[in-house]
Amino acid sequence: MMICPESKRRLDEWTTRDVKKDITIPAEDPLSAPLxxxxxxxxxxxxxxxxxxxxxxxxxxxMGWKKSEGIGGREKKFV
Known part of the structure; x- marks a missing residue:
C-alpha cells in the first residue's frame, strides 16, 4: 500500500507532536459540592x-442561547 507523501508527513507530525504527559486532576470531592x-x-x-x-x-x-446571539467561538450579535 502506498501512502501519499503529504499524508505521511502529516502522520509523522501527529506521532511526533509534543504531548503533555503530566495531567493534574484536582483532589476536590465532587460530591461535596452544594446541590x-x-x-x-x-x-x-x-x-x-x-x-x-x-x-x-x-x-x-x-443551554442559555438567546436569539439575538450568534453560535460559535466568536461573539456575534444579531438585531
Missing amino acids: TDIGKESTLDDYDEIAVECFGAAILRG
Whole structure:
C-alpha cells in the first residue's frame, strides 16, 4: 500500500507532536459540592408539545442561547 507523501508527513507530525504527559486532576470531592435545584424534570408530554422544526432551537435555549446571539467561538450579535 502506498501512502501519499503529504499524508505521511502529516502522520509523522501527529506521532511526533509534543504531548503533555503530566495531567493534574484536582483532589476536590465532587460530591461535596452544594446541590442546586434545577426545576421540574421534563416529561415525554413536554417534548411532544414542541414542534420538530423548533426542537434544535429549544435545546439551544435550554443551554442559555438567546436569539439575538450568534453560535460559535466568536461573539456575534444579531438585531
